Amino acid sequence: MRVRLNGEVYETACSNIEELLQELDIKPEFVAVELNRRIIKRCDLSSTSIADEDNIEIVRFVGGG
Amino acid sequence: MDDDKLIIRGIEFKSRLWVGTGKYKNFEETARAIEASGADVVTVAVRRVNIIDRRSENLLDYIDPKKYKILPNTAGCYTVEDALRYARLAREAGVSDLIKLEVIGDEKTLFPDVIGLLEATEILAKEGFIVFPYTNDDPIMAKRLEDAGAAAVMPLGAPIGSGLGIRNPFNIKIILENAKVPIIVDAGVGTASDATIAMELGCDAVLINTAIAGAKDPIAMATAMKHATIAGRLAYKAGRISKKLYATASSPYDGMLS
Numbered sequence: 533m534r535v536r537l538n539g540e541v542y543e544t545a546c547s548n549i550e551e552l553l554q555e556l557d558i559k560p561e562f563v564a565v566e567l568n569r570r571i572i573k574r575c576d577l578s579s580t581s582i583a584d585e586d587n588i589e590i591v592r593f594v595g596g597g
Numbered sequence: 598m599d600d601d602k603l604i605i606r607g608i609e610f611k612s613r614l615w616v617g618t619g620k621y622k623n624f625e626e627t628a629r630a631i632e633a634s635g636a637d638v639v640t641v642a643v644r645r646v647n648i649i650d651r652r653s654e655n656l657l658d659y660i661d662p663k664k665y666k667i668l669p670n671t672a673g674c675y676t677v678e679d680a681l682r683y684a685r686l687a688r689e690a691g692v693s694d695l696i697k698l699e700v701i702g703d704e705k706t707l708f709p710d711v712i713g714l715l716e717a718t719e720i721l722a723k724e725g726f727i728v729f730p731y732t733n734d735d736p737i738m739a740k741r742l743e744d745a746g747a748a749a750v751m752p753l754g755a756p757i758g759s760g761l762g763i764r765n766p767f768n769i770k771i772i773l774e775n776a777k778v779p780i781i782v783d784a785g786v787g788t789a790s791d792a793t794i795a796m797e798l799g800c801d802a803v804l805i806n807t808a809i810a811g812a813k814d815p816i817a818m819a820t821a822m823k824h825a826t827i828a829g830r831l832a833y834k835a836g837r838i839s840k841k842l843y844a845t846a847s848s849p850y851d852g853m854l855s
Contacts, residue, residue, distance in 0.1 A: 564643075591644060
């Protein structure tokens with residue numbers, strides 16, 4: 533399926549957010565995930581499924597003031 | 598100074614110097630500067646993970662959240678909606694309810710949009726966030742933010758990254774006289790004496806990023822800021838002499854030769 537991930541078009545076969553993070557090689561600790569503008573709690577990553585055309589944002593902390 | 602601890606909402610802060618993590622050459626320099634500053638609070642921003650280059654290093658690999666209190670900001674947010682979104686993401690990504698709330702009103706000055714800031718402070722405080730709003734050096738707004746549930750108020754000394762120092766110490770003084778929550782000067786510090794001035798005024802802490810990260814030697818400047826903050830706090834606690842127009846001799850007249 534095709535989703536929009538951090539503003540980019542992304543092809544994936546992952547069925548849920550946890551699998552997507554694994555595919556991307558991103559550790560769930562210290563990132564936050566938004567699915568269609570809804571924040572997904574860390575404990576819900578595996579139970580939150582992904583559908584075609586979903587808008588996914590993954591953020592983390594960077595240097596800032 | 599051991600009994601002079603800063604406690605906000607039950608959280609104990611070892612240092613009255615808080616530091617940002619932006620604008621450093623690399624994470625290694627960031628870590629060394631923070632270490633030298635003695636700060637236990639570090640601010641961070643919330644941004645997208647780089648999907649193309651995922652191997653890029655993570656800030657938190659260098660700054661241990663067990664050792665430092667991570668204070669995420671909502672920098673770059675120009676609307677209440679965006680600030681709330683970033684704050685909520687930060688809480689999910691992080692380890693605490695701390696948020697340095699910024700609702701910016703103008704790109705050139707980065708002055709806060711205080712109307713939006715007040716609204717966002719109220720909403721986030723109700724959601725259980727420990728809100729540190731970045732605001733103008735306006736005593737009335739500081740009071741309104743306090744009433745809206747801010748855990749501490751962070752008036753600017755001067756525009757972010759300007760290094761102009763504490764441009765309106767008299768307003769900061771009025772803010773301090775009226776405040777029931779801690780006051781932390783955020784933004785504007787350019788060099789060590791600015792940090793000292795903020796602390797001498799009676800501020801509870803000072804937050805510095807650019808003045809350290811942008812210095813020719815950030816590690817040395819971080820050390821300078823550490824001492825400057827301690828010096829200012831000690832001087833404030835010690836109680837300075839009043840200013841007089843004329844001299845008063847330090848040496849006695851008694852015993853002078855006739």
